[in-house]
Amino acid sequence: MRSHYCGGLNEAHIDQEVTLCGWVHKRRDHGGVIFLDLRDRDGIAQVVVDPDTPEAFKLADSARSEYVIQLKGRVRRRPSGTENSDMSTGMVEVLGKELVILNKAETPPFPLDDYVDVGEDVRLRYRFMDLRRPEMLNKLRFRSKVTSYIRNFLDGQGFLDVETPILTRATPEGARDYLVPSRTHQGSFFALPQSPQLFKQLLMVSGFDRYYQIAKCFRDEDLRADRQPEFTQVDIESSFIDENTLMGIMEQMVREMFHDLLDVELPTFPRMPYAEAMSRYGSDKPDLRIPLELVDVADLVKDVDFKVFSGPANDAKGRVAALLVPGAAEKLSRKQIDEYTKYVGIYGARGLAWIKVNSLEQGAEGLQSPIVKFLGEDVAMSIMARLGAKDGDIVFFGADKTRVVCEALGALRIKVGHDLEMLEKTWAPLWVVDFPMFEDDDKGGLTAIHHPFTAPSCSPEELEANPEAALSRAYDMVLNGTELGGGSIRIHDPVMQKTVFRILGIDDEEAQNKFGFLLDALKFGCPPHGGLAFGLDRLIMLLTGASSIREVIAFPKTQSATCMLTQAPGEVDDKQLKELSIRVRKQDSDAS
């Protein structure tokens, strides 16, 4: 029905007869002729219809915003002085000769060209209109380009695209599962997968050697801004491979993608041990664009009377750290510091100690701070020395349980970095490696930092002897403070797998019950293997600079897990529920 896309017209088409199809983006009368901006996926072309073609003129005159039309005409150069260099089609226009109105349109629920004030609820309710906006359509078009790119890269590297089930068994990621009642097995339920983890490991056992899948995953959790109940994962696994080779292929993929799709040359990704990342940045996904670091000062404040500092300094599980912000003294008002105090409170910090460095020459006198008097001049000055502080800097402190200090100062570091526009790079990728195998589960036990199938970098005997010291063969790819993907070399030895389960408090019976098919598989000749999964939605969000994950998903759900467009979830007939042998519990009734 068309010869060209609107957005594809340029001076090469001058004097050609073209047929365009699209939406009336704008319509205006000017000097007795009608101008239509005709929009399609590729852009906007200016169409002129004059009274010399009375039929077309009449139809053009009746057209309104978002009418769908087909137009035949001849491309011509725009009159001198009316060119629009902001548009790719801005040097030409189409003199319309025949016009067909393919469909009419009621007045849109919100304007498509100026949506700043449109609430997200309305945008999601009329998502089919919202997606008409070129910036939305282009984000999803870019997403399609990225998935093609990734697929072609992985195909080229010999990875096979294999589909794994959506209706499956509860998987071990530990989040809440979405359940699907079975009709044929009364009282039984499928679970939607939180990831294809076990299936991809089984494919390695089967000898597929290299697997990938762009897979839908599901978690029924309370949603934060960047989470969705269903999300998409680029899921990858390979056999007979070590972490260096796998990380190499993945890094190559991301670097080539940045080069080919964004024209950006990423540096070789540095590798940083988890312990270093936590120590210097308070985060296992440090944003290296920001030139600020946490510096430990516990040893300097061990003996001060100020319990807020000396307490954590003398606690094996505590941490006292400082964050030096160069030149911030002038830029941060007292009010802003108070706001930062509130901000770190979100992460559990009970306050935010700070020192404004007015004049180091004056010693304690030159340090403006509520805490210097508690620290004493010697300690304060030795902290300044360690930090390399200069006049005009501000130092923030965190003193608490290690986790609280890392989270609070780590978050503050990012916030201050952004507030003071300190970002030194556009893109700062890295690998975080050498994660611990386990962490406290706060109930006296241990929990896996990655998942229970991650291989440790020691023997089963060493692992059992000192699980808390064991490091895993896991790796996370981090970009600009966001975890793009994470993975590990997996356990391929059934003895090691059972050891890990035991350390996690899963006895042999429970292990067999929950993961019997995996344990079986390990017994029958499982190759060494490992893999990685990228969060596709977050990757696209980062690549497109979108402000929310919902901007890069065609039909997202709200934070209450509702689809505003289709009004899902919805009520169903009792007949359906009967077929499934289930019943809705009465509200506020707990009886079974």
Place this chain on the structure above:
Amino acid sequence: MRSHYCGGLNEAHIDQEVTLCGWVHKRRDHGGVIFLDLRDRDGIAQVVVDPDTPEAFKLADSARSEYVIQLKGRVRRRPSGTENSDMSTGMVEVLGKELVILNKAETPPFPLDDYVDVGEDVRLRYRFMDLRRPEMLNKLRFRSKVTSYIRNFLDGQGFLDVETPILTRATPEGARDYLVPSRTHQGSFFALPQSPQLFKQLLMVSGFDRYYQIAKCFRDEDLRADRQPEFTQVDIESSFIDENTLMGIMEQMVREMFHDLLDVELPTFPRMPYAEAMSRYGSDKPDLRIPLELVDVADLVKDVDFKVFSGPANDAKGRVAALLVPGAAEKLSRKQIDEYTKYVGIYGARGLAWIKVNSLEQGAEGLQSPIVKFLGEDVAMSIMARLGAKDGDIVFFGADKTRVVCEALGALRIKVGHDLEMLEKTWAPLWVVDFPMFEDDDKGGLTAIHHPFTAPSCSPEELEANPEAALSRAYDMVLNGTELGGGSIRIHDPVMQKTVFRILGIDDEEAQNKFGFLLDALKFGCPPHGGLAFGLDRLIMLLTGASSIREVIAFPKTQSATCMLTQAPGEVDDKQLKELSIRVRKQDSDAS
């Protein structure tokens, strides 16, 4: 960990040092040396380990079937007379020098090289072993190749890959939905999509112009041999397109795929109206490899006393048809004809009349048949004349409701064609077009033959005046008697859409309630559009010659919708059900 795949070795590698990884396919002692057939994804290489390398020899000696090993050695030409031309690696072998046992294996639950007698249940229970068999792995590898091929083709044609939701609202395909209880909206349920139909139409409304997705779809139906609760669809939609253009692109895709992946040149697909397909083949997906056709003879038997024939012949909803099988008289025994009688009974036929043509010259005397005496010689001979019967042929008859005759004789046509090895072609594709819009729903109403969004080829007024006569703009791609894909030009006019709903007995309120977002979308400038969906599983099954859809799905479910491997569906804690506000009904209790 490897330098080459086992299956990739050939004479070009002679004298090279290689490192291989894989599974011990077979191990044998011969003349004091050990031969290992080492298997990986690409094939099998013969490895020789001799006592000159005692360490490797000892390990090779200890290796058992399905052990995972890494082997370093030198490629050499096999001694003259020991080459194996059946294997791509059969001219060479590897003299092993270093061997590492990467993992051991217990004795497999069934032999991998001779599985004819292994029940499918066992194969599915140990799917990770079953998939090791080269024929299984190769089918799934081919599947990966096909999906890549399709994606690259569609990318090249400007189709955008867009993901649509899995957690959504009940969709209108009419099969039973899988439901997912919502935790945050007590008593509400998501449905898993039976297809992305409405979402892809919305993407057209949004101006995506061309969309595709390889999408998981779900139907909770009792399963036939070639159905799965979750299945995969290549889902395609385009705007500003008519059926000819769309069918052209799809045909091009399939023809190029056959050329590039199978080295098969498909002919241009003929187009056959639905009415012709039903008349000549008794099926809307005729298998054109078989040179047999149904021929109507109702006019010839209208007046015979034989009510079995004259009844349907005089019934507007009846049909009397004959199927001539050339040269079958000698090939089909009386016993086989009795079996065919049972076979058509499956399709509702109450018997199978037949005539064996022994000698046309002898008139009725030369026709061996239980029914000729009821028809009379004139009628019998005029039927023979119409069919162009010759001595040695057999004619089968169907006389009943049109639907029964089509189904019974249509199925018999296929069966006889296969039994007598009459297939004239390897591949016989076609398009079936000009479907009716509606058919009887057997409750006095009408039901949509495709779905309620299919455009008719007439105006809303004409449609309303005579819905039963209306044809749709739908098309099915058929290959060898299997529907590969089906689609249609969709309704883009809200008036037409409401008319169709009305004819289907869906009043405006119900329409708004169920499909309000679609009706909304049609109002705001919906372009003309249409699309198609291919059943990927079935396509792969056909392309690989697999006997069941389960052979081309990595982790399929049984016919009772169970995963033998993971034992899904399974029981869940009552705590989980409480969170979801649901409860399992007690068995055999209907009370609510």
